[in-house]
Amino acid sequence: xxxxxxxxxxxxxxxxxxxxxxxxxxxxxxxxxxxxxxxxxxxxxxxxxxxxxxxxxxxxxxxxxxxxxxxxxxxxxxxxxxxxxxxxxxxxxxxxxxxxxxxxxxxxxxxxxxxxxxxxxxxxxxxxxxxxxxxxxxxxxxxxxxxxxxxxxxxxxxxxxxxxxxxxxxxxxxxxxxxxxxxxxxxxxxxxxxxxxxxxxxxxxxxxxxxxxxxxxxxxxxxxxxxxxxxxxxxxxxxxxxxxxxxxxxxxxxxxxxxxxxxxxxxxxxxxxxxxxxxxxxxxxxxxxxxxxxxxxxxxxxxxxxxxxxxxxxxxxxxxxxxxxxxxxxxxxxxxxxxxxxxxxxxxxxxxxxxxxxxxxxxxxxxxxxxxx
Ligand code: GLA
Numbered sequence: 239x240x241x242x243x244x245x246x247x248x249x250x251x252x253x254x255x256x257x258x259x260x261x262x263x264x265x266x267x268x269x270x271x272x273x274x275x276x277x278x279x280x281x282x283x284x285x286x287x288x289x290x291x292x293x294x295x296x297x298x299x300x301x302x303x304x305x306x307x308x309x310x311x312x313x314x315x316x317x318x319x320x321x322x323x324x325x326x327x328x329x330x331x332x333x334x335x336x337x338x339x340x341x342x343x344x345x346x347x348x349x350x351x352x353x354x355x356x357x358x359x360x361x362x363x364x365x366x367x368x369x370x371x372x373x374x375x376x377x378x379x380x381x382x383x384x385x386x387x388x389x390x391x392x393x394x395x396x397x398x399x400x401x402x403x404x405x406x407x408x409x410x411x412x413x414x415x416x417x418x419x420x421x422x423x424x425x426x427x428x429x430x431x432x433x434x435x436x437x438x439x440x441x442x443x444x445x446x447x448x449x450x451x452x453x454x455x456x457x458x459x460x461x462x463x464x465x466x467x468x469x470x471x472x473x474x475x476x477x478x479x480x481x482x483x484x485x486x487x488x489x490x491x492x493x494x495x496x497x498x499x500x501x502x503x504x505x506x507x508x509x510x511x512x513x514x515x516x517x518x519x520x521x522x523x524x525x526x527x528x529x530x531x532x533x534x535x536x537x538x539x540x541x542x543x544x545x546x547x548x549x550x551x552x553x554x555x556x557x558x559x560x561x562x563x564x565x566x567x568x569x570x571x572x573x574x575x576x577x578x579x580x581x582x583x584x585x586x587x588x589x590x591x592x593x594x595x596x597x598x599x600x601x602x603x604x605x606x607x608x609x610x611x
Contacts, residue, residue: 239391241414242445243515245487247282247326247360248275249453252424252491255463256288256337259306260314267318269495276323278506279515280490282360282393283318284326287337299352300329300340315357326360326393327353331377332367341367343377346384354388361385365398374402375411382412395450395487405442405449415448415487422452422491423466426473426599429455430551433480434533440521443485448519450487454478457492457501464491471500475581476549476601478504482514483522483535483547483603509580510603513537513545522547526564532596534560539605546577546604550596559593567608574611577604 248266250258267283270276289311291301302311315325329349330341342349342363353361363381365374378396385392396413398404399420408416418439419432436451443449456478460468469477481488490505497505504510518540525534531551539545550556567573574589580603589611596602 239393239414240446241393241448243517243519244448244485245282245360245393245395245415245489246280246515247284247324247488248280248490248494249284249286249326249362251286252422252453252455252464253458253462253493258285258288260308263314264317265495267321267323270323271321273494273497273502274506275490275494276321278508279511280488280505282324282326282489284328284360284362284489286328286362287330287335287364288339289327290339292339294340294345298345298348300349311356311358319357324359325357326362326395327356327358328362328364329353330364330366331372331374331381331398332365333369334367336364336366342381343369343372346380347387350381350384350388350392354385354390354392358390358392360393360395362395362397365401374398374404375407378408378411378413386412397450405439409447413447415450417450417452418442419451421464422455423464424455424458424460424462424469425467426469428466429469429473429477429480430531433477433484436484437522437524437533437535440484440523443519443521445519448485448487451481451484453489453491454481454505455491456504457490457497462493470599471504472597472601473599474501475504476599478507479510479547479601479603480549482510483537483545485514485516485519485521488514507580509605513539513580513603513605516540516545525560532556532558534558536565542608544575544606544608546606548594548596548602548604550598550600553598555595555597557593558596559591561591562588572611573608575606576609577606579604
């Protein structure tokens with residue numbers, strides 16, 4: 239299975255934690271279609287931790303909690319598939335998941351077959367409660383092989399939070415995406431810390447094995463399982479813009495059955511999604527170093543355009559600027575950039591130096607074209 243663009247979907251963890259059910263998942267699949275998220279490209283509906291009973295059955299199989307999933311997982315998978323969507327589930331490389339449910343350690347091949355029999359299209363594979371003697375890279379390789387042994391196309395989403403320099407070996411385990419950071423929360427400081435920690439890792443992001451800086455908190459507004467303070471709309475916009483510039487997987491974490499218009503418009507923004515889903519999957523790089531807690535990112539797009547993101551993480555308005563010289567467009571080249579702000583639609587011609595006041599916790603995302611001056 240080849241995954242050419244950053245995967246897009248929804249995951250239950252950020253908002254619902256252990257409060258998951260068949261009803262929630264079915265309503266979420268319905269909402270994925272009725273809100274236009276599916277048309278925008280979101281396709282995976284993923285159940286995270288807490289779906290199973292605490293113990294395996296007498297034959298050693300995991301059992302879906304009948305109180306949460308009365309008709310079982312195959313029924314849910316069929317429903318999600320009937321909506322033209324894909325179904326994801328969760329397990330863990332250790333003996334127990336992070337929330338204390340059965341993990342797949344030493345059950346990898348049996349569990350992978352069970353997921354395939356359910357009709358699973360995506361498996362998130364966590365890293366809690368691993369026996370000390372078991373080597374992380376071996377465990378991820380083992381599940382990678384177990385998933386392939388089923389013969390079903392299952393997107394393999396590794397989640398070891400960046401342990402063991404995961405970016406240096408994870409591609410070889412068959413994983414299609416991999417978490418490289420600790421858990422995100424609905425909090426601007428965490429978004430900032432995760433994003434800045436990922437900039438040096440961008441060279442390890444590419445088709446078929448995407449660097450995953452964790453799920454989106456856009457639209458959570460301090461509700462739910464990881465609602466740790468909450469953000470305002472423009473902070474969510476900054477978060478989404480960064481994940482788009484980083485070609486990160488876009489796994490929505492809010493309750494999509496009850497989104498605000500702003501949340502829906504952010505998550506389905508055509509111009510931003512085009513940057514995230516750009517087929518070239520070029521890494522973004524910071525321009526002219528970082529000045530304090532501000533960031534300017536630049537990347538090449540497949541059609542010859544460029545994407546530029548400017549970010550102010552500080553508590554004050556800042557004048558953000560860069561010289562075109564730093565991109566290789568010195569005056570001797572005779573070229574400048576025409577930059578279109580993807581949210582406002584405003585266009586500016588940049589000749590020599592870009593300068594823009596950006597409010598506290600605000601961003602600008604641009605699509606730029608090279609122009610002869
Ligand atoms: C870990 C993962 C989270 C989530 C929880 C579930 O913390 O990093 O994304 O899956 O486990 O318990």
